[in-house]
Amino acid sequence: MKNRRLLKRSIILGVMLAAIGYTFYIHFSEDRGLVSQGDTAPNFVLEDMEGNRLELAELRGQGVYLNFWATYCPYCVQKMEYLQKYHEDYKEKGVEIININVDETTLQVERHQERKGLSYSLFIDRNMLVSNAYGVSVLPAVFLINEDGQVLEAEVGAKTEEQVIAALDKLIPIN
Numbered sequence: 001m002k003n004r005r006l007l008k009r010s011i012i013l014g015v016m017l018a019a020i021g022y023t024f025y026i027h028f029s030e031d032r033g034l035v036s037q038g039d040t041a042p043n044f045v046l047e048d049m050e051g052n053r054l055e056l057a058e059l060r061g062q063g064v065y066l067n068f069w070a071t072y073c074p075y076c077v078q079k080m081e082y083l084q085k086y087h088e089d090y091k092e093k094g095v096e097i098i099n100i101n102v103d104e105t106t107l108q109v110e111r112h113q114e115r116k117g118l119s120y121s122l123f124i125d126r127n128m129l130v131s132n133a134y135g136v137s138v139l140p141a142v143f144l145i146n147e148d149g150q151v152l153e154a155e156v157g158a159k160t161e162e163q164v165i166a167a168l169d170k171l172i173p174i175n
Helices: 002-028 074-092 106-116 126-134 159-172
Strands: 044-049 053-055 063-069 097-102 122-124 140-147 151-155
Touching: 053 151, 063 074, 063 126, 063 159, 074 097, 074 106, 074 159, 122 126, 140 159, 151 159
Parallel strands: 063 097, 097 122
Antiparallel strands: 044 053, 063 140, 140 151
16 A cells, blocks of 8 residues: 555656656757847737737838847846937838837836836737747847848847947848
8 A cells, every 4th residue: 555655656756847847948948939140030919008019020121129128127228218319210211129028017117118208119028928939038138130020130238329329220121
């Protein structure tokens, strides 16, 4: 009787350890959704703070500056101030700046938008589905996507205003 109980417990423990190991492997695997230079940018659909729908595929023909950010990230906040200065100019040149918050509350994002006087659309990546598809693990993370939907560069970390402008310049479609 004791041997049978011990066997059952051992099997249950083994199954649980296998499930936990598999979960860690999937979550922390290096191959998990990493998008790099030359890849086709994964499509996604998000809504902005006003409920307006955005699908990446609908932006073909334009350059896309895809910026993943959070309110607690000082480098993100600084970069967003640069983007506030230039988003209208680059929109006229055919470059769309998409700012995706990584799973913070609507209230946090709204307060940040008001406090910083941001006039462009902000999107929230609920459950980090888009972030995971792009392999975002460090903020700020930016993907430069050309008019054909190809990733030109993936950038991580703080950038100067000049570096942000240079990245935006790379995205201007050649017509």
